[in-house]
Amino acid sequence: MAYDANNIFARMVRGEIPCIKVYEDADTLAFMDIMPQSEGHTLVIPKVAGETLFDTPPASMLAAMRTTQRVARAVQRAFEAPGIIITQFNGPVSGQTVFHMHFHIIPAYVAGTLRPHARERVDSATLEAQAVRIRAALLER
Numbered sequence: 001m002a003y004d005a006n007n008i009f010a011r012m013v014r015g016e017i018p019c020i021k022v023y024e025d026a027d028t029l030a031f032m033d034i035m036p037q038s039e040g041h042t043l044v045i046p047k048v049a050g051e052t053l054f055d056t057p058p059a060s061m062l063a064a065m066r067t068t069q070r071v072a073r074a075v076q077r078a079f080e081a082p083g084i085i086i087t088q089f090n091g092p093v094s095g096q097t098v099f100h101m102h103f104h105i106i107p108a109y110v111a112g113t114l115r116p117h118a119r120e121r122v123d124s125a126t127l128e129a130q131a132v133r134i135r136a137a138l139l140e141r
Ligand code: AMP
Pocket: 008, 019, 032, 033, 034, 035, 036, 043, 088, 089, 095, 096, 097, 098, 099, 117, 118, 119
């Protein structure tokens, strides 16, 4: 499948559609997942085009992982999450629904209680309140 430059995450990178941003640098963007599997579920994307792990340049994967580590630490601190799950899907059969490479940062609070993947939408005010906590935790170091 060819990379679709109009996928929703590419449009966020270009500023064409809004997202609830928690972190941005020259190479990456991190924002709240609108159908979170738990409180604090955040996504990290490289800014360059790439559908999956396989067609994203290694330097961009590295930048995305660096941001994932940094934001995951802030998420853990903000929500006092006892566990953090990192996921990354490649291809529709794996569960990928947006075809721009991304890492999920999913706090785990109680084993076996995650909501289903990409299913239930949470309102923007609730997500913005969570983003405020993550942004504050990012400033703590
Ligand atoms: P995946 O299924 O791994 O491709 O993950 C895509 C994720 O993007 C899902 O968890 C969706 O809930 C999330 N998502 C879809 N649209 C948006 C959006 N506009 N803003 C934030 N997250 C989104």
